[in-house]
Amino acid sequence: MKKISLIGIVLVFFAKFSFANEVNVFSARHYDSDIQLYKKFTAKTGIKVNIVSGKDKALQKRISEEGQDSKADLYITADAGRLGAFDAKGMFQNSMTPIIEATVPSNFRSDNWTGIAKRARIIYYSPDRVSLSDLSGMTYEDLANSKWKGKIVIRKSNNIYNQSLVASLIKNNGKEETLKWAKKLVSNFARSPKGNDRAQILAVAAGEADLAVANTYYYALMLSGQKGKEQQEAALKVMPFFPNQNDRGTHMNISGGGILKNSPNPENAKKLLEFLLTKEAQQHIVNNTFEYPMIEDVEPHDLVKKMSKDFKQDLKTKVGDYKKNQADALEVMLLAGWK
């Protein structure tokens, strides 16, 4: 009797009926605001959105282990290098539609994946200890300048945003040159790398360092007060600086997604991608996550706009190329002693 009921219970959970009108999203972005967005999509189209959230690599792993049986339709993550690497394993299928091609600049997509929102990885400084004239014309390359000895904080080398940044430097300056740069940068560190991007900005506010490297949305998030009053006040003690304005522009990255090779509902996945690029969805994203919009006629959040009226984005280095140099980037950083 016990056994029979046991088998019964197990069978119920084995049986996973799939609904025709659904789309299965594996997402490494787990903002509550994204979930609200999916609900809007369902309300509009009647397509149910199922989500597995988790760390990107773990999700990728599951998708590739599941192989042909994978139920995943759409994979969404931050960082172009990750999307590129997953694409290089042949995990995506063509994700383009005329609408996507018309709205997303070619620099921020490939055939198999597209950016959904943008972010810049920039420098933050303490206006108390660093004058704007010290920074005039500053580039990522200048972070290696010995005048910053003991004054810079940045995350660990295992951080993907750092890997993409260094990958873009390798792309522009070559591996050897970048290794020299990394060695000098490491000697400029104010402390052994630790913490997330926000912790780097806080370290500048707290006087542990004069310069920090971090993504744009973290700063706006702190300014918004959503992280509490203390962090809001701390953010006010730090100023953003957009590097490389006189040459190729500031390093850009994306969060984006692609339709998976074995997707059971590719049409629904396309609809969801297109929806995420509508004006309504983009406005929702930029207002909640403080990223830059991917499409033309949407304005970033006011706090983000205030950081820089208009800055030159690095459109010369395709985000799709980060993947090629990420392994070299990690090697360079580790060789340089970047923990």
Next chain:
Amino acid sequence: MGNKLNIWFLSSLLISIIVAIPIVTVFSSFFEPTGEYLSIIKNTFLFEYIFNSVTLLIGVLSATFIIGVGCAYLVSFYKFPGSSFFKGALILSFAVPAYIYAYSLTAFFENYGTAFSIMKSLFGEGDYNNYIPKFDGMFGAIISISFSLFGYVYVLTRASFHYQSQNLLELGKNLGFSNKKTFLNIILPASRPAIVAGLSLVAMETLSDFGAVSFFGISTLTTGIYDAWIAFDDLALANRISFFLLIFILGLFVLENFSRKKAQYHSHTRGNFKSKSLKKLTGWKSFFAILFCSIIFFLSFLFPVTQMLYWTLIFPKHFIDLNIIDLLSNTIILVFLSSFLLISLSFISNYGNRINKNKLLDILTTFSITGYAIPGIILAVAFISFVSWFDKNIIYFFDIKPIFIGSIAGLVIVYFVRFYSLANNGLKSGYLKINYSIDESAYLLGYSKLKTFINIHIPYLKNSVLLIGILLSIEIIKELPITLIMRPFNFETFATQAYIFASQDLLEAAAAPSLILILIASVFILITSRYILKDK
């Protein structure tokens, strides 16, 4: 009889095979070539993994030894205001998983964190960040893991102290030993097996910790396995690191089993057990005892709870957005299914052992309880590799992957492997209390084996089953790495929800699920403490 033997034998065999899958998978792939990708880097990593794991281990073992034995000593031998309160309160630390402790530590001490807010509200504006110590990195990990695990040392040592006869204390007194000398030269050596058993459990849990070390960005063998498998896409390397880790753990496992047997031996020498008259502490000694216990209780339990509560209150939006009903029902489903499976199969194996007394069966059972020593990550990775292999090579005509990967079934099976020892050992100790003569009397009365089982064993074992159920619930509620890897679509538990928020730099959103997790686990622990602390 012959027929019966086969059924029991086969079911025990089956259980052992399920549990053996991950171990065999790891060992069999040790000799597979690992990928070429960044081979120099991998070598440097391996050294770093081992170095960090060892550092972590030494730190945690020292801390848990001092905290666990210190607390156990105070509450077992002395009476001071609050001593009976602390006796139970100190085990509440089991409710706080190391990763949640890590979140609290960071939230409190980071630049502009809670400590800063407190200073500011007390003394006004000021530059306090430089004066607030930073508990992060390796140090933070050691603290987080120690406070969440010292309970093992505490509980086992306390039990051993409890059973030490008064004679030992009197012996010390007669020899003219001071209290300190009696403790160091007599009590401590006599309790060594219990302490070693507690420390081995701590060591195994420390080596398997994933949440806290990955939060602090420390690469250990366990995160190394995860990285190798996931970042380098190199299952063979993951399995190779697992192999190193398993050898480490195997040593601890043997040590723990050996010590536990010895500890049992000691705890059975109760022949001339005189109930101890606890020494009453007065004056500054009493003050220090209270202080020590209060600090440990505060740091291990009140501190993380208060920090999480504080954040839940000042960021109420995240609490309101939290889908508590879903998280709760998911947790209940997992607890219910896993407990049911674990307890049923433990019954089969224990009952089989009881009526058969077969050597081979004994060995198989011993083998099948090794799962708890193996980190959850290894179990999950190995299970997925095994299912993929099985699907490709054995039953390629039918897809089993969707049934076992990313499903509740797969999740429950891996839980089963991980927690089987808990259920099996719990039931075993319950069975030891039922004398064989009771079975024989029942047979004489014409009861069949099944009837004996249902009418006699089950009522006797009701309490054991309840206790096992509660212990399993606590473990499953806190479990992180297996759930993270194996769970299905739209399926979160309090643990995964907290982890995902935290990994997105949304610690304040992780507070609410963490708090609920701690509260539920605390309630279960308070119920269990009636059993654990039963002083007969």
